[in-house]
Amino acid sequence: MQTMVRLSGLCKSFGPHRVLRDITLDVAAGEVVCVIGPSGSGKSTMLRCINHLEKPDSGTITVDGELIGYEREGDNLRELSSKRIAAQRAKMGMVFQRFNLFPHLTVLQNIVEAPVAVRKMPKQVAEAEAMRLLKLVDLTEKASAYPSALSGGQMQRVAIARALAMQPRLVLFDEPTSALDPELVGEVLEVMRELATTGITMIVVTHEISFARDIGDKLVFMAEGQIVETGEPKAVIEDPKHARTREFLSRFR
Amino acid sequence: MALQSVAPKLLPPRHPLRTASACVVLALLAALVASLASNPNMQWSVVADYLFGSQILYGLVNTIVLTVLCMAIAIVIGIVLAIMGMSRNPVLYFVAQGYIWFFRGVPLLVQLVFWFNLALLWPRIGLTVPPLGIDLSVSTNDLITSFVASVLGLALHEAAYMAEIVRAGLLGVDSGQTEAGRSLGMSDNQLMRRIVLPQAMRIIVPPTGNQFISLLKATSLVAFIAGGELMTAVQNVYSHNFRVIPLLIVASIWYLVVTTLATGLQTYLERRVGKGFSTAASPSAQRG
Ligand SMILES: Nc1ncnc2c1ncn2[C@@H]1O[C@H](COP(=O)(O)OP(=O)(O)OP(=O)(O)O)[C@@H](O)[C@H]1O
Numbered sequence: 001m002q003t004m005v006r007l008s009g010l011c012k013s014f015g016p017h018r019v020l021r022d023i024t025l026d027v028a029a030g031e032v033v034c035v036i037g038p039s040g041s042g043k044s045t046m047l048r049c050i051n052h053l054e055k056p057d058s059g060t061i062t063v064d065g066e067l068i069g070y071e072r073e074g075d076n077l078r079e080l081s082s083k084r085i086a087a088q089r090a091k092m093g094m095v096f097q098r099f100n101l102f103p104h105l106t107v108l109q110n111i112v113e114a115p116v117a118v119r120k121m122p123k124q125v126a127e128a129e130a131m132r133l134l135k136l137v138d139l140t141e142k143a144s145a146y147p148s149a150l151s152g153g154q155m156q157r158v159a160i161a162r163a164l165a166m167q168p169r170l171v172l173f174d175e176p177t178s179a180l181d182p183e184l185v186g187e188v189l190e191v192m193r194e195l196a197t198t199g200i201t202m203i204v205v206t207h208e209i210s211f212a213r214d215i216g217d218k219l220v221f222m223a224e225g226q227i228v229e230t231g232e233p234k235a236v237i238e239d240p241k242h243a244r245t246r247e248f249l250s251r252f253r
Numbered sequence: 254m255a256l257q258s259v260a261p262k263l264l265p266p267r268h269p270l271r272t273a274s275a276c277v278v279l280a281l282l283a284a285l286v287a288s289l290a291s292n293p294n295m296q297w298s299v300v301a302d303y304l305f306g307s308q309i310l311y312g313l314v315n316t317i318v319l320t321v322l323c324m325a326i327a328i329v330i331g332i333v334l335a336i337m338g339m340s341r342n343p344v345l346y347f348v349a350q351g352y353i354w355f356f357r358g359v360p361l362l363v364q365l366v367f368w369f370n371l372a373l374l375w376p377r378i379g380l381t382v383p384p385l386g387i388d389l390s391v392s393t394n395d396l397i398t399s400f401v402a403s404v405l406g407l408a409l410h411e412a413a414y415m416a417e418i419v420r421a422g423l424l425g426v427d428s429g430q431t432e433a434g435r436s437l438g439m440s441d442n443q444l445m446r447r448i449v450l451p452q453a454m455r456i457i458v459p460p461t462g463n464q465f466i467s468l469l470k471a472t473s474l475v476a477f478i479a480g481g482e483l484m485t486a487v488q489n490v491y492s493h494n495f496r497v498i499p500l501l502i503v504a505s506i507w508y509l510v511v512t513t514l515a516t517g518l519q520t521y522l523e524r525r526v527g528k529g530f531s532t533a534a535s536p537s538a539q540r541g
Pocket residue numbers: 014019037038039040041042043044045046
């Protein structure tokens with residue numbers, strides 16, 4: 001199967017604090033990879049490195065065969081211009097824990113903003129596509145509402161539609177349900193479940209173990225900046241190989 | 254049915270002290286107004302004669318043009334300075350800091366008189382390449398009229414304040430907004446114009462309204478270099494007829510009228526840029 005994301009030897013420190021230590025991971029096209037691990041283990045940082053919101057100290061990242069953030073210059077890697085990095089980011093979506101919707105724009109404007117500004121899509125085309133996506137996340141009637149008038153679950157569904165509007169082949173989710181009231185988690189997971197069947201590649205940092213087990217193709221357990229264990233979700237959850245994984249998972253029973 | 258009692262009406266509390274103090278203040282105000290209205294030194298008939306005088310109205314138009322033009326220039330320079338000041342490029346950062354330090358630190362009047370006398374420093378301004386016989390320079394006194402000196406002085410001084418206001422506005426936008434824009438592939442420029450600045454406007458507009466009103470009044474300093482605005486016009490008139498007080502009243506009335514209009518405009522703008530921010534609407538509504 002074709003590789004969509006390849007992380008190799010990824011390291012990242014904030015000052016003396018080594019947040020990512022030699023991360024190596026392959027994600028196949030169409031795969032749904034769930035990442036779990038204790039707070040501070042570097043999950044968000046890894047995700048943010050993939051779209052170059054965070055600059056790695058060493059190691060390489062390729063997405064769809066393209067080196068992210070750098071180009072080869074002899075034996076070295078030279079950081080790309082911000083314009084070319086932006087072009088790379090445009091090809092992947094990201095969904096944030098705190099939604100980060102644009103509060104000064106309506107739901108529809110939030111979704112068409114990037115297709116119109118970045119991909120130069122004609123406004124009518126972008127709006128028609130946005131309405132299709134709003135239908136997908138079941139929010140057609142909120143098209144002209146401002147984000148401040150939505151519930152958390154609705155905001156996150158709009159954020160997912162906004163990411164999808166750029167027609168990415170890869171979407172990164174950073175704890176998409178952690179900021180939600182428990183009764184709103186389900187509606188967002190439902191949208192993600194549906195998305196997973198479309199063949200899009202997803203990397204999902206989450207604390208929803210049942211989502212990881214039912215929907216994930218692969219489960220990654222991280223601790224202290226390292227990948228401790230990787231495998232088929234059911235196998236990892238029911239029979240963890242490492243004591244550290246077992247200890248972490250025992251909190252969810 | 255007979256057991257059901259009538260629901261009591263909810264009455265506001267009594268405020269005897271508040272009522273009494275309001276009466277005292279109103280009485281004092283009335284006395285002041287009566288005294289001013291009946292004081293022959295106020296020369297209200299002279300005020301009426303000059304309020305719509307052509308010289309005065311000409312000065313008023315100049316005051317408004319000068320204020321709007323200088324504010325527009327100051328906002329543009331202010332945005333550029335604010336972005337430079339937040340840049341990681343140390344040269345840009347220090348240039349922006351230096352600008353703000355200088356133009357905020359030297360009194361406005363000094364700056365105005367300086368620009369007016371620029372010819373003392375450089376008698377001619379422009380490009381000259383003597384070996385090629387090119388001379389594109391002009392006499393500084395022809396170029397820097399008192400109007401141009403007024404615009405330079407007011408706009409460059411105001412820009413230093415606007416830079417700080419814009420900077421506070423930019424810093425007030427949540428970093429998650431920038432990240433969301435970046436993750437969608439927006440360039441720095443698009444991010445600034447489409448995401449950050451529109452949200453920063455909510456923070457920028459109220460203090461800018463304040464600055465606009467102080468700039469409006471600061472234009473009166475231009476009278477020192479015969480700038481031709483309202484205060485210059487008033488001075489011209491009373492230097493001939495010596496009716497100082499009524500003419501100052503004429504000027505005050507017009508400054509108050511324009512300030513009132515500007516306040517209305519500010520309230521309107523605050524509503525507009527506050528769209529989508531549920532918390533922004535209520536405080537401005539309460540103040541309005
Ligand atoms: N910009 C930053 N500057 C300094 N330290 C940072 C920065 N971002 C993250 N860190 C630190 O890096 C470590 C890993 O952070 P990260 O956000 O990747 O963890 P996480 O696994 O996503 O945790 P959580 O489950 O709490 O979201 C943490 O100790 C955090 O304090």
